[in-house]
Every structure is written in structure tokens, then in C-alpha cells.
Amino acid sequence: MDQPNRKALEHYLLEHIPITAALGIKVSFVSSEKIVLSAPFDKNINHKQTVFGGSLHAVATLACWGWLHLNLKERVQIVIAHSEVDYLSPVNTDFEAECHRPDAIEWERFMTIFRRKGKARLTLKAKVVQDGRLCVDYTGTFVALKYSE
């Protein structure tokens, strides 16, 4: 995955999920190992002059969704089933949410079930770090469903 994928994903998000434009989401980096989405402070500010928790959650969700979307080559629907967030420290700048490839055993387990049943569940993590401090620790569980032809 490379630059065309980065731009294609950004375009896909803006076209299909209009709230991403209001959040100011950009796809900063994609590779098979990780994805980074960014968003500006000013569009996501709250009454405490920090980033609204809902915005942090939304960008983290889309980082995980985006990683899975780019790494599943087959025609597939990806649905979020569960999310958990620990808000550990406030964010008060432009920010990035980064999702890394899950470990090899977990990915192989997921792909084996997905190929066999056309449906499988994968848990991904995303983090928002500011000045070296972990601010947002996000976990999302996604269900991938193969489209029936």
C-alpha cells in the first residue's frame, strides 16, 4: 500500500462518510503495517479547549476501519460491533490516530475463519499520542462479512 491508497482512502471517507469532512480528517500515512489519520484541533475543540472525546473516538474508529478496509482484498462489508476507549490525558493540538497491524497469529486466525465462513471478527487497537504521552487508548471489534455475489 502506498500513496495512491492513501489518497484513495481519504477520498472514499470524504465521499461516503460526510461527517469526516467536518472532522477535518486526513489520511496521513498508510502501509500494510500501520495507518495514520489526522485531524485538526480547531474543528474538534470542546468547551474545555481540548479535543472533544467524540472526535477522538471517531478518528480512532476510522483508523482501525481504514486499516482493515485496505488489508482485506476481497469484496467485504466491515461493521463495527464494539468499542472501548480510555481517555488518559486531554489532547489540545492537532492530533493523529494510529492503528497498527494486529499480531500475525491473530491476523491468521481471523483470515482462516473469514475464508472458511465468509464472516469473522477482529479486534484492532488505535492510539492518540501527544508529546510522547498516550492520551487515547482505543480498542474496536469489527466484523467482516463477505458480500454474497
Add this chain to the structure above:
Amino acid sequence: MDQPNRKALEHYLLEHIPITAALGIKVSFVSSEKIVLSAPFDKNINHKQTVFGGSLHAVATLACWGWLHLNLKERVQIVIAHSEVDYLSPVNTDFEAECHRPDAIEWERFMTIFRRKGKARLTLKAKVVQDGRLCVDYTGTFVALKYSE
């Protein structure tokens, strides 16, 4: 709490958390027993023609935050510490997130600690229901901090 509170809260959200305008959030109902926030389908649609999970989470978060904001009479800062969401069924219409007053024992415990220490933690729940079906089951843990004068 009544109509003036409803309008005041809606104005407060729009003024201080600009993303609420993009989400199209309205405060539909407030009482000491519950709060209902609503948002339109079209602003929150995703690539599957259902409501984006990040929007569902954001409106549920603000329902819980709003209930606590209106029920704490003292000058207080409310910070989200943790959230969990089960996405049980897709939402494909305009939607409402409803947060109810926690049970009396839990509220009394929270207020006792808050008065004693100037800081306390409360877990609130919000739900999104469509056609009688529970679609989103949200739990948020908030920390209330008394402002030092």
C-alpha cells in the same frame, strides 16, 4: 429542568463544541429523570447507508455529559474517562440517544464523594433505539471536578 434548560443546553453545545453543528444535534427533551438528544440521518450517514458508529458514540456521549452537566448545580468540570459501546443493530433513520438518571444509591454515592473530595466518578448509560429495537448500548464514565475558586 424544563424548556429554558433544553434551549440553553443546545445553545451551549453549538457554541462550545462546533462539531455538534455538523452532527446536527438537537436537545429534544430534558428533565431531572432523563435527557434526549437527536441527530439527523443525512448528516451522519456512512458508506453502508447506515449511521456512522462515530456519530452514534458522539451523540450518546453528549447525552450523558449533558445530563450530568444539568444535574450538577455546582461549578464543575466534567471529563470523560472511559466509554464502551455495543453496536447491536444498524441505525438507518434520524435517531435519538437517551440517557436516564442513574439509580438513587449510585447518585448518592457519587454526590457524597464529590462533596467530600471535590472529585468523583460516575458511570452513565445511553441508548439508541429504533423501531423498538436496542441498536446502541453506550456506557460512559465521567469524572466531575469542582473548580477551585
